[in-house]
Amino acid sequence: MRANDTKGIIVGSRFPSPIPAMAKFFVNGEAVDFRGPADTPLLWVLRDNLSLTGTKFGCGMALCGACTVHLDGEPTRACVTPVSAIEGKRVVTIEGVANTSQARVARAVQAAWIDKDVVQCGYCQSGQVMAAVALLRKNAAPSDGDIDSAMSGNICRCGTYQRVREAIKSAAATLKKA
Helix, strand or coil: CEEEECCEEEEECCCCCCCCEEEEEEECCEEEEEEECCCCEHHHHHHHHCCCCCCCCCCCCCCCCCCEEEECCEEEEHHHCEHHHHCCCEEECCCCHHHCCCHHHHHHHHHHHHHCCCCCCCCCHHHHHHHHHHHHHHCCCCCHHHHHHHHCCCCCCCCCHHHHHHHHHHHHHHHHHC
């Protein structure tokens, strides 16, 4: 069930539960009231209940980074984050990152991704962009080591790591000029 009204979005889980739980949180600035099992992964609430499909399922074990979102500004793996852990918190997805306080950094990263032709198949890119935005918000001039450390949990099967690094450096340079 999905209903838009002045109170936000009320969603029900696709997973039946004998003990319904409720979690209230925000996604891309909009209040969400979730009713369903407390252990439902945030990833499935985003994709199945809110139709925000930019956040991808990759491994289901927080190893690949395809499901990276920002939880109160920190990069977080949505595939292993239960809704019970996000009560009252703010979630930002790839769909909303350019419309938040992170907009300036997000736009610079997205422009650099295009300029450096980072995307190959594209499956991992939403997680890569979310991790890069989080890095540049904390570190305006990251070294190669900083980039490697921040991006180490994001797997790209196409091997675009060098272009990712170049794009992050390019976005950092753009942000420094502005």
